[in-house]
Amino acid sequence: MANPRLLKRQLSEPTISRLPIYERIAEGWERRGRSSIDSTQLGELAGVTPTTVRRDLAALGSFGQRGSGYDVAILKTRIAEALGYDQEYDVIVVGAGNLGRALVNSNNFLTRGAKLVAVYDQDPKVIGTEVAGQVVQDFQGPIAPVTVAVLCVPAAAVQSVADRLVTQGIHAFLNFAPQVISLPPGYAVHYVDFSIELQILMYHVANGTGPLGGGVLHSLGIATNSARRSVQRTLEKS
Amino acid sequence: MANPRLLKRQLSEPTISRLPIYERIAEGWERRGRSSIDSTQLGELAGVTPTTVRRDLAALGSFGQRGSGYDVAILKTRIAEALGYDQEYDVIVVGAGNLGRALVNSNNFLTRGAKLVAVYDQDPKVIGTEVAGQVVQDFQGPIAPVTVAVLCVPAAAVQSVADRLVTQGIHAFLNFAPQVISLPPGYAVHYVDFSIELQILMYHVANGTGPLGGGVLHSLGIATNSARRSVQRTLEKS
DNA sequence: GGATGTGAAGTAGTTCACAGCC
DNA sequence: GGCTGTGAACTACTTCACATCC
Numbered sequence: 001m002a003n004p005r006l007l008k009r010q011l012s013e014p015t016i017s018r019l020p021i022y023e024r025i026a027e028g029w030e031r032r033g034r035s036s037i038d039s040t041q042l043g044e045l046a047g048v049t050p051t052t053v054r055r056d057l058a059a060l061g062s063f064g065q066r067g068s069g070y071d072v073a074i075l076k077t078r079i080a081e082a083l084g085y086d087q088e089y090d091v092i093v094v095g096a097g098n099l100g101r102a103l104v105n106s107n108n109f110l111t112r113g114a115k116l117v118a119v120y121d122q123d124p125k126v127i128g129t130e131v132a133g134q135v136v137q138d139f140q141g142p143i144a145p146v147t148v149a150v151l152c153v154p155a156a157a158v159q160s161v162a163d164r165l166v167t168q169g170i171h172a173f174l175n176f177a178p179q180v181i182s183l184p185p186g187y188a189v190h191y192v193d194f195s196i197e198l199q200i201l202m203y204h205v206a207n208g209t210g211p212l213g214g215g216v217l218h219s220l221g222i223a224t225n226s227a228r229r230s231v232q233r234t235l236e237k238s
Numbered sequence: 239m240a241n242p243r244l245l246k247r248q249l250s251e252p253t254i255s256r257l258p259i260y261e262r263i264a265e266g267w268e269r270r271g272r273s274s275i276d277s278t279q280l281g282e283l284a285g286v287t288p289t290t291v292r293r294d295l296a297a298l299g300s301f302g303q304r305g306s307g308y309d310v311a312i313l314k315t316r317i318a319e320a321l322g323y324d325q326e327y328d329v330i331v332v333g334a335g336n337l338g339r340a341l342v343n344s345n346n347f348l349t350r351g352a353k354l355v356a357v358y359d360q361d362p363k364v365i366g367t368e369v370a371g372q373v374v375q376d377f378q379g380p381i382a383p384v385t386v387a388v389l390c391v392p393a394a395a396v397q398s399v400a401d402r403l404v405t406q407g408i409h410a411f412l413n414f415a416p417q418v419i420s421l422p423p424g425y426a427v428h429y430v431d432f433s434i435e436l437q438i439l440m441y442h443v444a445n446g447t448g449p450l451g452g453g454v455l456h457s458l459g460i461a462t463n464s465a466r467r468s469v470q471r472t473l474e475k476s
Numbered sequence: 477g478g479a480t481g482t483g484a485a486g487t488a489g490t491t492c493a494c495a496g497c498c
Numbered sequence: 499g500g501c502t503g504t505g506a507a508c509t510a511c512t513t514c515a516c517a518t519c520c
Contacts, residue, residue, distance in 0.1 A: 014511065016441055020434045024416065038479065047418055050479095051513055058481055066480045066519045083437055084444040091436075098340035105336050108393070108416045109432050113440065147443055148436070155346070172443045174436055178262065178346045180285055190439040192432060194347050196258040198329075198386070198412055199321055201428040202351065203254055205385055205410045206322040252489065276501065288501095289491055296503055304502045305498045 011082065015056045020112075021046045022056070023079040030072045038069030085112040092144055092170075094161055095152035096121040096129070096136045099176060103152065104132045118144045122157075143168040155179035162189075249320065253294045258350075259284045260294070261317040268310045276307030323350040330382055330408075332399055333390035334359040334367070334374045337414060341390065342370045356382045360395075381406040393417035400427075 011019075025045045029037050039050040039057075046053070057063075057070065060078045064070050080086060091114050093100050100119065103109045110116050119131050120139040127138045139161070149170045153161050158177035165173070172188040175181060178196070183189060249257075263283045267275050277288040277295075284291065295302065298316045302308045318324060329352050331338050338357065341347045348354050357369055358377040365376045377399070387408045391399050396415035403411070404421060411427040413419060416434070421427060 010445075011441075012511070016438055017434065020431075020437050021418065025418075040479090045418060049513070052511090054480065055482085055512080062481065064480045067478050068520075069479065083441050085437075087444060089440050089443070098336075098343050102336035102340040103432065106432070109436065111433055112437055114433075114436055148439060150436070172439055174439055180259065180263075180283055188439060188442050190435055190442075192430065192435050193258075194341065194344070194430060195349055195352075196255065197428055197430050198347065198352055198388070199258050199323075199350055200254055201386060201410055201412055201426060202327050203249075203321050204426050204428075205327070206325060207248075250489070278501085287491070290489090292502060293490080293504085300503065302502050303498065304496075305500050307501065 011059055015059055016083075018046060018048065018052075018056055019079050019083055022053070023076060023083075026072050026076045026079070030076065034072060036065070036069045036071050037075070039064075042070070080112070083112070088113050088115050089148055090115055090117045090144065090146035091148045091150060092116070092118045092120060092146050093150045093152060094120045094139060094165070095154075096123075096126050096131055097152060100150075100152035101131050103150065103176075104134065114148070117146050122153075139164075143170070145169055148172045148174060151175045151177055153177060249297055253297055254321075256284065256286065256290075256294055257317050257321055260291070261314060261321075264310050264314045264317070268314065272310060274303070274307045274309050275313070277302075280308070318350070321350070326351050326353050327386055328353055328355045328382065328384035329386045329388060330354075330356045330358060330384050331388045331390060332358045332377060332403070333392075334361075334364050334369055335390060338388075338390035339369050341388065341414075342372065352386070355384050360391075377402075381408070383407055386410045386412060389413045389415055391415060 022042060025042060026037065039053040043050040043053045054064070057075070057078075060082050063074050063078060091110065093104055093116065096104075096119050100121075104116065104119060116132075116134065118137050119134045120137045120143070121127055122139045127136050129136050143165065145168070147170075149162075149165050149172070151158055151161060151173055155177045156179075158175060158179050159181050162173060162175075162181045162183060166183060166187065171186070173181070173183070173190070175189055175191050176193075178193050180191070181189060260280060263280060264275065277291040281288040281291045292302070295308065295313070295316075298320050301312050301316060329348065331342055331354065334342075334357050338359075342354065342357060354370075354372065356375050357372045358375045358381070359365055360377045365374050367374050381403065383406070385408075387400075387403050387410070389396055389399060389411055393415045394417075396413065396417050397419050400411060400413075400419045400421060404425065409425050411419070411421070411425070413427055413429050414431075416431050418429070419427060
């Protein structure tokens with residue numbers, strides 16, 4: 001906890017959401033044997049301006065090399081430190097339906113410090129079945145004391161599920177149900193809502209923002225576009 | 239297309255991302271027989287301040303009743319109009335793996351005007367199987383001319399899949415692969431990246447932002463980017 | 477030369493506070 | 499009285515432009 005690895009620098013929300021993207025790019029760059037990357041290249045690949053990249057990275061301390069850019073290995077390390085990838089976070093998934101199973105089976109979801117500890121469901125037909133090496137547990141039974149619970153239950157059930165998990169001492173939730181939940185103060189919840197993402201995209205399509213005007217694209221807070229293609233091609237060739 | 243249903247009012251990105259939440263709340267409120275809701279109630283349920291609610295709704299025109307709040311039915315209608323729920327958007331899903339199947343089977347995903355037209359995959363073992371009443375088509379074959387493609391393919395494949403869909407005339411993408419894709423100018427892409435969402439949540443847990451400080455809640459992708467403007471500039475210059 | 481890091485300026489979004497209307 | 503709608507103030511983030519350093 002008392003790791004003086006990083007100034008207690010409070011990162012801004014947009015910065016936090018971009019760091020994982022930079023990290024992923026650095027990962028790919030490293031795999032291809034490139035040892036450094038500059039803010040322009042990183043910006044094109046991430047879909048942001050070079051200035052934004054430099055501001056984001058400057059918030060992690062000054063480790064860029066003037067004249068040549070950022071060392072890829074150091075870049076990865078700094079982001080990992082800032083985001084806490086070195087720590088392990090125990091995670092449970094609640095709801096072993098289609099989505100829950102898809103998440104657990106994905107090899108992209110539980111990475112960078114997140115460790116799956118158990119999967120729960122209410123349905124007797126599902127309890128006891130195996131998902132990605134985990135035997136599905138009865139949600140009414142004891143709950144593992146973890147950091148984060150991933151909620152993949154139906155919207156109608158999610159509030160009561162969250163309530164029970166709160167009594168079990170869980171303080172952070174990633175909620176995939178299309179339903180806002182209420183929690184005691186001091187608890188954290190983050191929402192992922194597919195249908196809203198789709199609706200937002202459709203809005204942009206309907207209004208010229210998409211196919212008409214200058215290319216828009218949005219992500220979890222990241223816009224992309226443009227000459228990035230050239231850089232990407234360069235990467236793919238090597 | 240030329241529906242004069244709404245002033246050409248350009249909604250802000252954060253507003254757009256909150257409107258679907260309000261709409262969902264209105265839906266539930268209506269189901270329970272309540273006929274009006276005020277900005278404080280709506281704000282509590284949505285996790286935002288009453289002022290923000292009022293600003294968001296004022297952008298759709300003034301339809302609130304001073305003294306009593308917003309009529310639930312009108313609220314639903316106005317949001318539906320603004321977001322284009324009345325129009326139908328044809329959608330295809332590319333990639334019938336765990337995630338693709340989970341999305342297609344979900345009854346929350348394809349709603350509010352989104353209509354599933356076809357599901358594609360490359361894998362001969364998957365082609366021809368049935369998913370939610372759709373027979374999975376060969377991705378190498380002809381592609382239905384739709385508005386939006388939902389990409390549920392592996393990260394390594396997603397760029398080439400998008401490239402092919404561009405040649406088939408598709409202009410908007412919802413990308414679930416953890417990989418930024420590049421598209422010609424004027425195309426739209428929106429990203430959903432589970433692992434990044436989880437990482438952001440873990441960051442908040444690690445730093446006091448979550449369990450310590452005042453109750454945090456983050457909604458989905460508050461896509462805060464004016465980077466669009468810079469992208470346009472870049473385009474204009476080139 | 478070439479890229480970082482950063483004050484200063486600009487812009488978008490939120491919150492305050494209150495006039496106006498039901 | 500109660501709640502909306504909105505100018506004004508404020509806050510947060512991005513972009514510009516350039517001094518700085520390898």
